[in-house]
Each structure stands twice: as C-alpha cells, then as structure tokens.
C-alpha cells in the first residue's frame with residue numbers, strides 16, 4: 001500500500017450498526033458539506049437487531065481496495081462502543097483501525113499509527129465531539145517517523161507472513177529493542 005498522507009483525502013467510507021446510525025447520518029452530512037466524497041456502507045435503515053461485522057468489514061475492505069488502486073481514502077466505523085467495529089475493520093488486510101475516544105487519540109491514530117480507519121463509540125460521545133474527533137483525524141498527517149514506520153512495518157509483516165520477527169528484525173535494523181517485544 002502507498003503511504004497515507006491524508007492531505008488530499010476526499011473519499012471516506014462509513015459504516016455503523018443500529019447504535020450509531022443517527023451519528024452516521026449526521027456525520028455524512030457534515031463530511032459532504034466539507035467537500036469529501038462520502039460512501040455509505042450501511043445500514044440504510046434502523047434495525048435494532050442488525051449486526052455490525054458486515055457493514056464495517058465492507059467499509060474497511062473498500063478502504064483497502066482504494067489504497068491498492070492508489071486512492072488515499074479513509075474509513076470511519078461507528079457502534080455503541082466502537083470496540084467490535086474496530087475489531088471487525090482490523091480483520092481486513094491492510095487496514096489499521098484505531099479506536100478514537102479523545103482529541104489526543106484522534107491525532108495519535110494518524111501521527112503514530114498511520115491508521116486508515118477510525119472507530120468511535122456513538123453511545124460514548126456527543127455528536128459534536130465525535131465530529132471533532134473525525135475532523136482532527138482527517139486533518140492530521142502521518143509524519144513518517146522512523147520508529148512508527150518500523151512498528152507499522154512489523155504489523156504488515158505479520159499480516160503477510162503470519163510470522164513476527166520482532167526483536168531479531170529490530171536487532172538487524174540496528175534499532176533499540178523495546179522491552180515489550182521480549183515478553
């Protein structure tokens with residue numbers, strides 16, 4: 001996948017479930033007014049027993065497909081907590097979905113994780129707050145600091161190979177080995 005700079009992002013894939021439907025509809029209006037191309041992956045109507053995985057996986061897959069085609073899109077998934085929606089999006093190869101719950105985590109999702117999808121718990125926030133998180137996330141560039149690139153590369157390596165060299169890989173790169181990788 002190409003590097004995500006977000007500065008020229010105009011396409012945003014959105015998905016939710018019944019718990020986030022109202023947020024999702026209002027957010028779509030906000031993003032469209034801001035000039036973004038919004039693609040809604042559902043649900044289209046309120047069903048109190050619908051299930052988030054298919055909506056969120058479809059949105060995440062669309063982001064991954066775009067990146068494979070050189071289109072720098074982003075994704076936003078909503079649920080009651082955002083936890084299951086984040087888990088679902090992260091099942092898609094090439095997707096890095098971050099659970100965002102504050103201004104700081106919205107920015108860090110880009111700065112440190114180069115996330116291409118964010119997940120938000122609609123039952124945890126006021127709409128205005130959620131919209132602010134999303135605007136911050138979209139506006140924040142990935143600065144490409146070496147340590148973050150290295151860690152993201154390790155995630156991609158595991159995704160591709162189902163192996164994680166961790167310490168050995170880091171030693172080979174000459175970088176300092178974080179204690180957590182020895183655990």
Ligand SMILES: O=C(CO)[C@H](O)[C@H](O)COP(=O)(O)O
Nearest residue numbers: 019079080081082083084085
């Ligand atoms: O946040 C979610 C998953 O992480 C769902 O939106 C939440 O579990 C839906 O709950 P309920 O079916 O009780 O309305």
